[in-house]
Amino acid sequence: MAMPQNELSAAEWEIMQALWNAGAPLTVRDVLDKAYPNAEKAYTTVQTLMNILVDKRFLKRKKVGMVNFYAAAVAREKVLRKSLATVAGRMFAGSFGAMASFLVNSAALNPEEIQELKKLLNEPSAGKK
Helix, strand or coil, X not given: CCCCCCCCCHHHHHHHHHHHHXXXXXXXXXXXHHHCCCCCCCHHHHHHHHHHHHXXXXXXXXXXXCEEEEEECCCHHHHHHHHHHHHXXXXXXXXXXXHHHHHHHCCCCCHHHHHHHXXXXXXXXXXXX
16 A cells, blocks of 8 residues: 555655754755665665655755755654654544553653653643644
8 A cells, every 4th residue: 555645654754854853955965874874775765765755745855056955844743743643543543642541551651751741741731732
C-alpha cells in the first residue's frame, strides 16, 4: 500500500529531521552528511527522497547557480501533530487520552518522563495549543 501524500516514510522523517535541526537551507550533500554520516544511503537515494518531499510540499527547493538548496516548508510541530493524530486515529479510535494512557502504562516511559507529563498536565495551559 502506498504512503499517503500527507504522511512521511521513515526515510523521509530522517531527512526532514536533518533539515529542521539545521534551521537553514541545505544541499543534498549536506543532508547526506548530517543524516547519514556513515554513508548508510546513496547520494541519489537522498536526492530522490528530497525531490519527493518537494512534490509532497514538505520541502522547498531553490536553485542557486548549479546547486539546489532545500528548506523545510512545514514546521516540525505541525507534522508531529498530524502524525500523532493519524496514530491516535488508527490505533486508539482517535483518543489522545487513550494513547497517552497506553504509553504511560506500557513501560515505554521512565519515571522522570512520567513526572514531567504529570507536571505538564497540572499546568493551567495544558492542552490549549
